[in-house]
Amino acid sequence: MNNLYKYFFRGLITVLPVALTLYLLYIFLAWTEKLTLWVLRPLIGSFYLPGMGLVFGVLIIVLIGYTVSKPTVRKLLSFAEFPFTNLPVVRSIYSSLKSFADYFSPSGAQSEQSVVILRMPGHALEIVGLVTRRNFADLPAGFLPGERVAVYLPMGYMIGGYTVFVPVEWVQPIAMSVEEAMRSSLIAWMARPPATGAGNPNRSP
Numbered sequence: 001m002n003n004l005y006k007y008f009f010r011g012l013i014t015v016l017p018v019a020l021t022l023y024l025l026y027i028f029l030a031w032t033e034k035l036t037l038w039v040l041r042p043l044i045g046s047f048y049l050p051g052m053g054l055v056f057g058v059l060i061i062v063l064i065g066y067t068v069s070k071p072t073v074r075k076l077l078s079f080a081e082f083p084f085t086n087l088p089v090v091r092s093i094y095s096s097l098k099s100f101a102d103y104f105s106p107s108g109a110q111s112e113q114s115v116v117i118l119r120m121p122g123h124a125l126e127i128v129g130l131v132t133r134r135n136f137a138d139l140p141a142g143f144l145p146g147e148r149v150a151v152y153l154p155m156g157y158m159i160g161g162y163t164v165f166v167p168v169e170w171v172q173p174i175a176m177s178v179e180e181a182m183r184s185s186l187i188a189w190m191a192r193p194p195a196t197g198a199g200n201p202n203r204s205p
Contacts, residue, residue: 027052033053034053035057079096115181116171116173118128118164119171120170128189129151130151130184131150131151132151132152132163134149136165147168148166148168149167151164151165155185
């Protein structure tokens, strides 16, 4: 019976990520297909090929990206954002989502960040974090003097995190991408490294 439970949960863990990914992809494709039909039906009539929704959605996103790259359009967009950046409750939600999206954009702050291990002097504790800021010139006065960095410490299962400002010598960069660090933090670093060979004594059967 114990082996049955073990095999069931091992199969569930194997299938669940794939199933959820395919389900979310299906929802996205179904949404783009419906949107394409709604937009193109007056132009193409009953003619339609499966997959046109995905192509249309990608083209729309590329077109939006090209358009907002123009300085004039960005200036107009700032006027359109005015209600979202000034209403009390909406401002907090919109600013947080926009900052998060800007961080992961190709030209955003992510390209300048690094994954580090934070070690406090006199303590054996090690914490993995992300350096999010190295320049404090635009921050208000009150921070301690000296060369410092801002390190974001994500909590397990993405329920929050902390940002600490520490001396630069407290952090040590490690060979890990931001995506890998965030993914590992999401599951509280429970993922095991893959087995390197048949002779690995720690490999489970």
